[in-house]
Amino acid sequence: MTSLLNIVDLSVKFPTRFGEFIALNHVDLAVRAGEIHGLVGESGAGKSTVGAAIIGLLQSPGYISGGEIHFLGDDLTTLTNDAHHKLRGQRISMIFQDPQTSLNPLLTIATQLVETIRQHADVSHSDARRRAVELLEETGLQDVENRMDEYPHQFSGGMRQRVVIALALCSNPELIIADEPTTALDVSVQKQILELIRNLCTERNIGIILITHDIGVINEITDSVTVLRSGRVIESGNTAAVLGEPKDKYTKALLAAVPRLDKRLHRFKNIVSDDEFSAEDTSWRIDDASADYASTWLLEKHSLQKTEQLSHELESRMSNTQRLADVSRSMDASFSNAESEQSILSVSNLAVTFNSGQPSWFGKEEGFKALSNINFDMQAGTVLGVVGESGSGKSTLAKAIVGLVDPSAGSMTFRGKKLPPGSARMRSHPVRRQIQMVFQDPYSSLNNRRTVEDIIAEPIKFYGLANNRREIRKLVASVLELVEMPQRAMLKYPHQFSGGQRQRIAVARALVARPDFLICDEPTSALDVSIQAQMLNLLKDLQEAFGLSILFISHNLAVIRQMADNVVVLRNGNLIEAAETEQFFSSPADDYSQMLLRETPSLNLLQAPV
C-alpha cells in the first residue's frame, strides 16, 4: 500500500547561542490516505516540529538538516518557498490548537471562508459562498445560513473549532495536520470534534496527522501512532498494538502514568523522569537538613493537637472508669477517629455574584452568578475532589474559601468556627496560615525575581515559624528535600526549573506554613502526564503523612478518581452531585455526571499496563 506522506530520516536543528539544538533526530513516519495517524509525546518531544516541517513553517532559525518528506511523489524538502506556499493550504491544511486565535476576530465567518475558497479556486463570490455553506454544514454547524455572517466571538469554543475545520477543508486537501485540536476544549465538546475528524477522514479519504499529548485521545480515534521523545521516534505502529502491548520502556511508563478512570491505584508506578540533577546539585547540603527533619517539624504541630485532644477526651471520660481502659487501649484509633469524624470545612448556601454591588447608570444590571447555593461538608484528613468544565465556578469556589473573592451569600465554617469572607478576614486571622493554596500555573505562581530560598522562606518568616536565619535555611532545605528536590535548588531562581519542578517548589511553599487544609487548583493540568503522575504521588504521600485535608480541583475526572475520597460536581455555578468517589464512578446519579464520565477519553479498552 502506498503512503500519502512518507517521512524518511528527517532531522531538524535549531541553532541557538548555546549550540545546536536537535529538535528532530532521524524521524520516520508514514501516513496513508483515510488514516488518522497520532503523534504523541510530552512537551519538547518534537511533535509540533514534525507538523511545521511538513507544512514548511519551521520557526526561523530552525532548518531541516537531513532526510526527506515525500508527499504524493514530491520531496517537500527540495521545494522552493513559492511552491511550498502553493502546496500548503491547497493540498495540506492545518488545524491549530486554539480556535480563539486561529480565526480573525474582525471578519465574519463567511468572509474568512469565502476568502480562503477564492484563494484556492477561481470561483465567483456567490459560488464560494455556496461552497462555504456546504462545508460548514459538513462540519455539523447548525443554522448555517443565518449564522455565517456572525463574528467568531459569537460562537462557542467547539463551534469555532468546527469553523476552523471547515476552513481547513476549503481547498479539498489530501492531508490535514491537526495540532492539539481539542486541547482547549471541554471533554463533552472534545468528543464531538474528534468524531467529526474521524468522519471527515473516512468520507473524504484524507490522511490526518493528529498531534496530541493526550493518550486517551490517541486511543479513542487514531489508527496508527508514533510515540516521540526528545525528537526521536520511540515506537510506532498500529494504535491497538502499540498501546496494547507496548514494547519500549518509555511507552510503558507513559501509559502507566496516565490516570485511570476505571480504578484507583495506590501509586503510579514505573515513572520515567527527565529530571536529572547534576552531582553538584545533589551533593550540596545544609548541615542537619533532611526530609526527615521537615517531616518531624511538620508533624510537631499535629501531635500537639492530638495530645490536646486526647487529654480533653480522657478528662471527659474520667467519670466512666470502665471505658478508660478502652480509651487507653485504642488510643491511636480513638483520636484518629475523632479527627476524621470532625468536619474541617463546611459550606452552606454559598453564592458568589460578580458585579452585583455596583450601581449602574442604565438601570439595574444583573450580576454574573459564578456560584449559587453551594453546600458541602468536608471531613478532616480527606480529599475532596471538585470537578467541572470551564466556567463551572471551580476556581471561584477556591477563591471564596481563601478569601480572594467575597461571597454574596451563604456561610463557611472552618473547624467549627465561622470563616469570615475575604474582605472581613483580618490579615492576622489564623486561617490565613491554616489554609494554603497550590495554583494551576507554576510559571506565574512563583515570583521570578526571587530565589527559591526567598520564596519558601517567606511564609516561615511571615508567620514567625522559625527563630533565626540558620533555622530558616535548614527548614527550607529540608522541605525541598521532602518534595523530592535537591537542597541546592534553594540557591536558584524559578526560571531555572521545569514546570514540574516549579510545582514542587510551590507545594513546598504551601507546606512550610504548616497548613491543615490545602487547596490545589488544577495543580497538574499544566504538566506532562509523567510529571503529573509524580506530582500526584507526591501529593498523596504528603496527604497521608501529615493528615492534610485537601480540596482538589480538576477538570480531569481520571485525576480526581486517583486523588479524591469524595467528589463534588459543579456546572455553571451549581452543585450537580456530591458523592463518595467509588460510588460516583460506579454509578453517577445525575445525567450530567454520566455524560461527563462517558465523554472522557480513556484507556478503558486496554489491558492494565504495568
Add this chain to the structure above:
Amino acid sequence: MLKAWRRLARENELLYLFLNSRVAQIAALIALLSVGGAALAPVLSPTDPYNIANIDIMDSLMPPAWSDGSDDRFLIGTDDQGRDLLSAILYGTRLSLFVGLLSITFASVLGVSIGLMAGYFGGRFDTFVMRIADVQLSLPAILTALLIDGIARGLLPREQHDNLMIVVLTVAIGLSLWVNFARTVRASTFVERNKEYVQACQIMGMHPFRIMLVHILPNIMGPILVILTVDLAVAVLLEATLSFLGVGVPPNQPSLGTLIRIGTEYMFSGEWWIVIFPSAMLVTMIVSINVLGDFLRDAFNPRLR
C-alpha cells in the same frame, strides 16, 4: 574570572544582546563619556568658568584653536564674556545632567508610587489619579514648567530666585514627566496583580504595600528602566529649552541651554562656535541616551525579538 564572565555573557539575556549590538555599545560609550566628562568637569576643564576672576573680557569671542586669530589657551574658542567654551560646556553639561537626573528621580518616585497604587487598588483611586494624569498630559511639558516657574517667581522673594532656581526647575520638569511613569507602571501592575504569585501573597494576608514594593516592583523594573532612560533625555532637553527661554538656571551658571541661547545671538555675525559646540554636545548626548533607551525597550520586549 574570565570563565565566569563568559557564562554570564551567555546566560544573561540583556548582556548578550548588548554585546551583539554595535549601536547600543557606541551609544553607551558616548553617554558614559558625557556623564564622565560632566562629573569630572572641575578636574578636566582648563579654567573655572564660574569664577569671574578668571575671565578676561579681552579674550571674548576667540575662534577655535585651528582658525586665524585664535589663542592656544582656548581649544574651541570663547564666548562673548571671554569664557573658555570647553570649560563652559563641561560645566554646563554637568548642570544639565544634574538637573535632569534630579528631576527624573522626582518624577519616577512620584509616578511609580502613584502607578503602583492605582494599578493595585484600582477602583476610585485609580480613576481619580488617572484623570489627573490625563489633564497633566494635555498640558505641554513646557507650559507646566513655565507655570510653576512663574508661580515660584511670584511667591519667592527676589533674592532667593537664583538659589532656588534648580529646585524650581526640578519640580517643574518632574511634574511634567511623572505621568509617563504612572501610566506604564499602572498598566504593568495591573498585569502582575492578577498573577498567582501575588494571589499567594494576598492569601497569606501580607500587607498590600509589602506586596507592591517587594513582590510586584522588581517584576516591572524592565519598563521602568526604559522610561527612565528615555525620559532622562527628555528632562535634559526640557531643562535646555527652559534655559534657552530664559526661565532656567541663573545666567552666571550657564547650562547647555543657556550657552545655546547666548550663542544664537552671535550665529549670524560669524562667531558660529558659540552655538555649534554646545548644541553638538546636547544633540550627541540626547541621541545616545535615546538610542540606549530604545535598545533597553526592545531588549525587555520579547515580542520584538
